[in-house]
Amino acid sequence: MRLADFIVQHVDRIVDEWEQFAKIITPDDSLDRMTLRDHARSILLAAARDMRTAQTVSEQAAKAKGEGPEKTPSLDQAAASHGELRHNVGFDLVQMTSEFRHLRACVIRLWVNSLDAPDLQYFQDMIRFNEAIDEALAESTAAYAEQVNRSRDIFLAILGHDLRAPLQAVSMSTEMLIRKGQLDADAQMYAQGIKSSARHMAVMVSDLLELVRSRLGNSLPIEPAPMDLATAAQAALDEASAGQPDCDAQLTVEGDTQGVWDRARLDQLLQNLIGNALQHGENKRPITLCISGVDHQVTLTMHNHGAPIPPDALGTIFDPLVRSASEELAGSSTSLGLGLFIVKQVVDAHQGTIEVNSNETDGTTFSVVLPRVSRVVS
Incomplete structure (x- = not known):
């Protein structure tokens, strides 16, 4: 049979x-x-x-x-x-x-x-x-x-x-x-x-x-409302400086930085980018946050000096639960490896883009481009 x-x-x-x-x-x-x-x-x-x-x-x-x-x-x-x-x-x-x-x-x-x-x-x-x-x-x-x-x-x-x-x-x-x-x-x-x-x-x-x-x-919910990104950036830097009095954080603003975004979500983005720069930046060298607005978009760049991100890590830098090799070896970081993942989620929710460049000479720069008016995607 x-x-x-x-x-x-x-x-x-x-x-x-x-x-x-x-x-x-x-x-x-x-x-x-x-x-x-x-x-x-x-x-x-x-x-x-x-x-x-x-x-x-x-x-x-x-x-x-x-x-x-x-x-x-x-x-x-x-x-x-x-x-x-x-x-x-x-x-x-x-x-x-x-x-x-x-x-x-x-x-x-x-x-x-x-x-x-x-x-x-x-x-x-x-x-x-x-x-x-x-x-x-x-x-x-x-x-x-x-x-x-x-x-x-x-x-x-x-x-x-x-x-x-x-x-x-x-x-x-x-x-x-x-x-x-x-x-x-x-x-x-x-x-x-x-x-x-x-x-x-x-x-x-x-x-x-x-x-x-x-x-x-x-998907990450957002509630867009008129706001000034430069004002939010200054507040985030002030909060970071209060927690780390020794840090040297600089803000530069160019053009119109007004837009329609979710203030609470952008606060998350700013806190995580600033925190990441302070954690991985070289001691005694400033971190720099630049906000510039042109036409229908506003650009935010976060720069720090220090050891560059390894090329093989750039492809997964925004993935959840990813920590650097130095953090794993040190074992002292309280980070969950979610900061940059949240940054990417916030950017995506606002229909923006984010890129990262990192090398020994220029340091590390995260560049975020947001449309001036973000709409809720149903």
């Missing part, structure tokens, strides 16, 4: 073995029979239908490399649903993939035992069955991994949201202590340190929430 016919005729027997194996490895002894057997029948019958479909030698070679012209919709749908459900009921990835290993071995064993004599076609059947199971395994694993990522992102979103309230309480309480003016010099210094750290943590939480928002498929 051909393997596809064998699977269809004995599908219930095969699924019984699937259920018994799933029962052994399940992390939850209370799972019912339907959950343990979920999608097994659909996967097997879809695999049998795929095996009965004609396939050329070139198509087989391409499929072996994961480059087949088309997937099997019913097989992929059942496998993806299986991966999602196994994640939801507590299976880990090793347990889930072991089900497919057992399924493959079970079907081959039962079928081979039923054969009277080997035939060349039977070997071809085995290849086709293995291809179908590999496709199901790949789809199921991808769906499982997506569920893991989504669960992690939702957890981070909840964590970031819940951290905002206690951080705000710390900031407000510290501000009240400082304003009372009855602290001695040491206590005043400690309070200022708490205030600065709380502000830094708030920025990190905000960056984390923006990362999660983007990973969950939501």
Whole structure:
């Protein structure tokens, strides 16, 4: 009997073995029979239908490399649903993939035992069955991994949201202590340190929430309103200088710097660009922020001297969770590697562009070009 016919005729027997194996490895002894057997029948019958479909030698070679012209919709749908459900009921990835290993071995064993004599076609059947199971395994694993990522992102979103309230309480309480003016010099210094750290943590939480928002498929929301970019830049530099009194930050302004943008988002952009320049800039050399407006656009450039960005890092400089080699070696940075990612998100939300140039002679310059009027993209 051909393997596809064998699977269809004995599908219930095969699924019984699937259920018994799933029962052994399940992390939850209370799972019912339907959950343990979920999608097994659909996967097997879809695999049998795929095996009965004609396939050329070139198509087989391409499929072996994961480059087949088309997937099997019913097989992929059942496998993806299986991966999602196994994640939801507590299976880990090793347990889930072991089900497919057992399924493959079970079907081959039962079928081979039923054969009277080997035939060349039977070997071809085995290849086709293995291809179908590999496709199901790949789809199921991808769906499982997506569920893991989504669960992690939702957890981070909840964590970031819940951290905002206690951080705000710390900031407000510290501000009240400082304003009372009855602290001695040491206590005043400690309070200022708490205030600065709380502000830094708030920025990190905000960056984390923006990362999660983007990973969950939501674009960065903006609320454009008339504003002056030069005024915002000066305020951001003043705040940075208050946190690092030794820094030498210079602002130059040319032309009309008025526009319609989201002030809060541009504050994020400025804080991250300035913070990045201060962190990586050479000590005792100034960082320079230039704002210039011409025609229908305004350009912002942030420059610092110091070690250049390695050429092989320029392509991923705006990717999330990317930190420089020096930061990794030092192990002392509190950065999440999200600052420049947030900058790019803000620029994209305003339909602008951003570029970076970095070399030993000229230092590092980030150049942002914003249309004078940004519109909300629905």
